[in-house]
Amino acid sequence: xxxxxxxxxxxxxxxxxxxxxxxxxxxxxxxxxxxxxxxxxxxxxxxxxxxxxxxxxxxxxxxxxxxxxxxxxxxxxxxxxxxxxxxxxxxxxxxxxxxxxxxxxxxxxxxxxxxxxxxxxxxxxxxxxxxxxxxxxxxxxxxxxxxxxxxxxxxxxxxxxxxxxxxxxxxxxxxxxxxxxxxxxxxxxxxxxxxxxxxxxxxxxxxxxxxxxxxxxxxxxxxxxxxxxxxxxxxxxxxxxxxxxxxxxxxxxxxxxxxxxxxxxxxxxxxxxxxxxxxxxxxxxxxxxxxxxxxxxxxxxxxxxxxxxxxxxxxxxxxxxxxxxxxxxxxxxxxxxxxxxxxxxxxxxxxxxxxxxxxxxxxxxxxxxxxxxxxxxxxxxxxxxxxxxxxxxxxxxxxxxxxxxxxxxxxxxxxxxxxxxxxxxxxxxxxxxxxxxxxxxxxxxxxxxxxxxxxxxxxxxxxxxxxxxxxxxxxxxxxxxxxxxxxxxxxxxxxxxxxxxxxxxxxxxxxxxxxxxxxxxxxxxxxxxxxxxxxxxxxxxxxxxxxxxxxxxxxxxxxxxxxxxxxxxxxxxxxxxxxxxxxxxxxxxxxxxxxxxxxxxxxxxxxxxxxxxxxxxxxxxxxxxxxxxxxxxxxxxxxxxxxxxxxxxxxxxxxxxxxxxxxxxxxxxxxxxxxxxxxxxxxxxxxxxxxxxxxxxxxxxxxxxxxxxxxxxxxxxxxxxxxxxxxxxxxxxxxxx
Numbered sequence: 001x002x003x004x005x006x007x008x009x010x011x012x013x014x015x016x017x018x019x020x021x022x023x024x025x026x027x028x029x030x031x032x033x034x035x036x037x038x039x040x041x042x043x044x045x046x047x048x049x050x051x052x053x054x055x056x057x058x059x060x061x062x063x064x065x066x067x068x069x070x071x072x073x074x075x076x077x078x079x080x081x082x083x084x085x086x087x088x089x090x091x092x093x094x095x096x097x098x099x100x101x102x103x104x105x106x107x108x109x110x111x112x113x114x115x116x117x118x119x120x121x122x123x124x125x126x127x128x129x130x131x132x133x134x135x136x137x138x139x140x141x142x143x144x145x146x147x148x149x150x151x152x153x154x155x156x157x158x159x160x161x162x163x164x165x166x167x168x169x170x171x172x173x174x175x176x177x178x179x180x181x182x183x184x185x186x187x188x189x190x191x192x193x194x195x196x197x198x199x200x201x202x203x204x205x206x207x208x209x210x211x212x213x214x215x216x217x218x219x220x221x222x223x224x225x226x227x228x229x230x231x232x233x234x235x236x237x238x239x240x241x242x243x244x245x246x247x248x249x250x251x252x253x254x255x256x257x258x259x260x261x262x263x264x265x266x267x268x269x270x271x272x273x274x275x276x277x278x279x280x281x282x283x284x285x286x287x288x289x290x291x292x293x294x295x296x297x298x299x300x301x302x303x304x305x306x307x308x309x310x311x312x313x314x315x316x317x318x319x320x321x322x323x324x325x326x327x328x329x330x331x332x333x334x335x336x337x338x339x340x341x342x343x344x345x346x347x348x349x350x351x352x353x354x355x356x357x358x359x360x361x362x363x364x365x366x367x368x369x370x371x372x373x374x375x376x377x378x379x380x381x382x383x384x385x386x387x388x389x390x391x392x393x394x395x396x397x398x399x400x401x402x403x404x405x406x407x408x409x410x411x412x413x414x415x416x417x418x419x420x421x422x423x424x425x426x427x428x429x430x431x432x433x434x435x436x437x438x439x440x441x442x443x444x445x446x447x448x449x450x451x452x453x454x455x456x457x458x459x460x461x462x463x464x465x466x467x468x469x470x471x472x473x474x475x476x477x478x479x480x481x482x483x484x485x486x487x488x489x490x491x492x493x494x495x496x497x498x499x500x501x502x503x504x505x506x507x508x509x510x511x512x513x514x515x516x517x518x519x520x521x522x523x524x525x526x527x528x529x530x531x532x533x534x535x536x537x538x539x540x541x542x543x544x545x546x547x548x549x550x551x552x553x554x555x556x557x558x559x560x561x562x563x564x565x566x567x568x569x570x571x572x573x574x575x576x577x578x579x580x581x582x583x584x585x586x587x588x589x590x591x592x593x594x595x596x597x598x599x600x601x602x603x604x605x606x607x608x609x610x611x612x613x614x615x616x617x618x619x620x621x622x623x624x625x626x627x628x629x630x631x632x633x634x635x636x637x638x639x640x641x642x643x644x645x646x647x648x649x650x651x652x653x654x655x656x657x658x659x660x661x662x663x664x665x666x667x668x669x670x671x672x673x674x675x676x677x678x679x680x681x682x683x684x685x686x687x688x689x690x691x692x693x694x695x696x697x698x699x700x701x702x703x704x705x706x707x708x709x710x711x712x713x714x715x716x717x718x719x720x721x722x723x724x725x726x727x728x729x730x731x732x733x734x735x736x737x
Contacts, residue, residue: 058167060210061107061193062203063227064333066118066309068188072169073152074102077182082475098182099174101151104189109206110142111168111193116422118308119185126422130607132460134176142168168193178479190309197224200243201260204236204251211236220260223247226305227333242330245300245346250371262371270377273359286357294354295326298347302334314339316347326350355400356385362393373401426456429511430464430603431485431578432618435538436562436628437652438580439528442666445589446622446722451483451578452603457514459605466588467600471615474602483584484517486510486577489551492534494569497560505555506534507547508577517544517552517579525558535575536567563628563650563726595622595722627667627717627725628652630691635713635732641697643734645674647715649691671718678709687718707736 056070078099106114117125117137125131140146148161149171170189177183194202201221208214213236223246230239240251250262273284297317304312314336328346361368368374372384386397433449441447452462461481465474486509495501500522510517520529525540532539532554542556560568578584590599599620602613628650636644653666674693676684681704686693700707711734716727 057232058105058108059229059231060109060207061111061168061191061227061229062206063194063196063198063225064190064192064305065227065229066188066190066303066333067106067229067231068186069104069106069169071184072103072105072164073171074100074184075155076100077177078174098177100177100184101155101171101173101175102184103149103152103169103171104187105164105167105169106189106191107142107168107193109166109168109193111139111191112141112195113192114139114170114189115192116190116308118188120180121186123422124187126424126458128424128458130425130458132425132458133179133606134463134604135606136173136175138171138173140164140167140169140171142166193227197226198228199224200247200249203228203243204240204260207236207239221247221249223249225332226335226338227303229331231331242328242332245328245330245342246332252370260371262373263369265365265368265372265374267375267377268361268365272361272365284357284359286355289354289356291354295324295347295350297325298343298350299325299327300339300343300346301327301329302332302339302342304339305333305335309333312336312339314343316340316343318347318351352401353383353399357398359396359398360390360393361396366394368394368396423458424456425459425605425607426454426512428452428454428459428462428603428605428608428613429485430462430480430601430616431483431576432599432601432616433533433578433585434618434621434623435533435580436564436623436626438562438585439531442653443589443624445592445625446595446620447624448588448590448618448620449580450478450480450586450588450601450603451485451584452480453482453485453511453515454605455512457512459512462603462605464586464588465602465604465610466590467615468591468594468597470598471600474600474610477588478586480586480603481584482514484510484515484579484581486515486550488534488571488573488575488577491573492537492571492575494571495557495559497565497568501557501559502555504557504559505543505553506571507551507553508534510550510552510577513550515550517554519544522556525556531561531580533576533578533580535571536564537571538562538564538580566629566726590620592721594620595625596620622722624652625719625722626652627719629726629728630672630715630717631728633713633715633728633730635711635734637734637736641700641707643695643700643711645676645693645695645713645715647672647691647728649717667717668720673716673718673724675714677712677714678703678705681705681709707734 058070059067061067078101080097080099082095082097115125115129116123116127117131119133124133124135125137131137138149140149142165144165146163146165148158148163151171151173153161168191175184177185179185199221200223203225204221207230221243225243225246228243240249243249248262249260251260295318297315299313299315301311301313303309306312312334326346328343330342334342366389368384368387370384370387373381374384375381381401382398383401384396385399388395430450430452433451435449437443437447438449450464452464453459454462459482461479463476464478464480466477467474489507489509492506493504495504508517518530520542522542524530525542530541530544532541537559538561539554540558540561541554544552544554547553559565597620599618600615601618602610602615604610604613630647631650632648634646638644649663649665649670651663651666654663669689671687671689672691672693673685673687676695684695684699684703711732712729713732714727714729716724718724
């Protein structure tokens with residue numbers, strides 16, 4: 001049964017914002033609308049971890065922000081089982097996989113788009129919109145007319161499913177959880193809530209409107225903000241105080257209405273200070289804050305755009321000061337340089353405003369309001385912090401304006417961080433390889449190797465589906481990671497297979513720029529390094545010289561490796577190239593009964609649908625089970641006219657000739673088929689149990705063999721599993737007895 005969690009929906013930031021006023025307000029408005037109660041403002045950690053608790057606050061997002069959101073609906077884990085194997089393959093194995101469908105609320109106001117997505121901190125969706133893992137996601141932007149999600153409506157019933165109007169959320173459908181320890185990962189989303197940067201005024205206007213406060217002139221605060229988030233229940237006053245850290249911002253109460261201002265009221269004469277009948281001296285009071293009461297350092301925390309919105313810190317210090325550090329956590333998206341400027345400005349403001357005081361002025365100066373600036377006769381500028389009516393005049397609390405500060409700031413450094421490649425995956429290319437046994441293995445089933453990659457650098461993996469019934473049904477057989485693949489630019493010439501080929505070379509072009517080839521020493525190559533498939537020939541190379549973007553010239557070759565010498569002279573331009581490294585190959589053991597038949601494969605990339613992916617047919621020879629072609633064939637005519645043939649056994653179990661002895665058998669029994677043919681004569685076909693055959697003179701006469709004719713001899717070793725292996729062929733012209 002699906003679980004519907006609706007308690008987080010419907011409130012502004014999870015509840016009322018509160019009718020609070022801003023950074024510089026009159027005491028009457030503060031008491032009237034706040035009741036003297038303060039709330040903590042949003043913090044950086046508010047957006048970092050995904051939750052699903054009933055009644056949790058939903059964030060309001062502005063600009064470009066990375067947010068975790070709240071899970072509001074889920075079907076729970078879905079278990080899928082898949083069986084493989086059976087009587088012919090030795091045992092039946094059942095594997096289980098898990099997926100989940102769920103919805104995550106992102107913002108309590110509409111958004112424009114969701115861009116990148118991270119799962120447990122790893123990139124799950126790139127900036128191009130392509131998922132790097134298999135995923136189906138739908139975004140509901142929070143429009144006032146949005147309809148219910150079809151998946152939720154199916155699970156909960158159309159009548160019981162809200163449209164969540166005004167709430168931006170995403171729905172994931174059957175997200176595979178194998179990469180996330182079979183649990184729903186902590187997801188974070190790069191959300192674009194507005195087109196382009198948003199201004200401080202626009203943020204205040206939206207929050208004020210949601211709180212039911214009229215702010216007609218908020219648009220005058222035009223400082224741009226890359227991104228801002230209110231992620232907890234808080235007051236409007238607290239939010240405005242945080243925004244005022246980004247730029248000078250004065251807000252005040254004008255008859256129960258929030259107003260922004262900060263006019264220059266001009267000069268006030270000395271004789272105006274005091275009462276209506278007093279003098280200036282008794283109407284002014286100044287006070288200087290002690291240095292040890294001012295901050296020695298201001299530390300600003302923010303979301304760093306240069307580090308994928310991870311929390312960043314920038315500091316500003318005043319040498320010689322004795323105060324404490326002032327930490328400001330701002331749920332704001334900034335660069336390191338912008339964070340540095342904010343820290344320097346806050347520190348400078350704190351010290352510039354260390355001089356404060358109080359004045360009394362005649363009623364004719366009542367136009368002065370909190371946030372305004374006036375000048376005394378000595379030219380000093382003062383800000384009005386608080387206004388009160390006192391007798392027949394006004395009493396003001398003021399602070400000194402330090403004036404514009406032009407300082408050369410050191411550049412802000414974001415620091416180093418590990419950033420994942422965010423690039424398109426491109427088109428998936430799959431190679432299905434039917435190879436002789438690779439080093440270190442001796443398969444007992446028809447083993448194929450799957451090598452896949454994408455044309456884009458962002459390609460990570462693909463799901464490979466296989467069909468044994470001509471495409472009627474498909475089964476997922478593997479998740480394959482990136483291999484190093486490409487194609488040959490020119491034609492690799494024929495060369496020796498029994499020694500180093502120092503003359504031949506071939507240029508290959510790799511599939512994308514993230515791939516690379518390295519040169520290796522001769523001893524390293526002899527130890528197994530740089531094994532590659534070109535066409536149908538397995539080679540090794542010592543030299544890999546870069547010749548251009550994605551291009552390498554390979555030289556210093558060992559040819560016909562792993563018993564592929566027959567393909568050494570069959571190359572054409574455009575031959576496939578696959579680096580046969582363990583990390584780039586994924587094994588697939590086909591059923592034994594499929595040898596000699598055609599299988600069908602699809603490689604489905606994370607952003608592709610299986611139905612839209614073209615299938616490729618593959619004829620399975622079962623080369624991993626086929627005996628190797630014999631070597632070192634010889635023929636000798638005896639004095640009585642008989643012809644004796646012999647050869648050396650080669651084994652799938654022992655490619656390396658370690659001690660000079662015969663290679664291990666590698667089959668259940670030793671058996672060979674030999675075919676001897678001469679022009680105009682019948683073929684002599686025989687099966688023998690040893691690497692030798694005697695073609696008697698009587699048999700030659702019976703077959704119509706002319707002793708002066710050339711003999712064509714083919715020998716193959718036999719397997720009880722797949723029959724004949726690869727054949728060795730040689731021509732002999734023997735002298736008469």
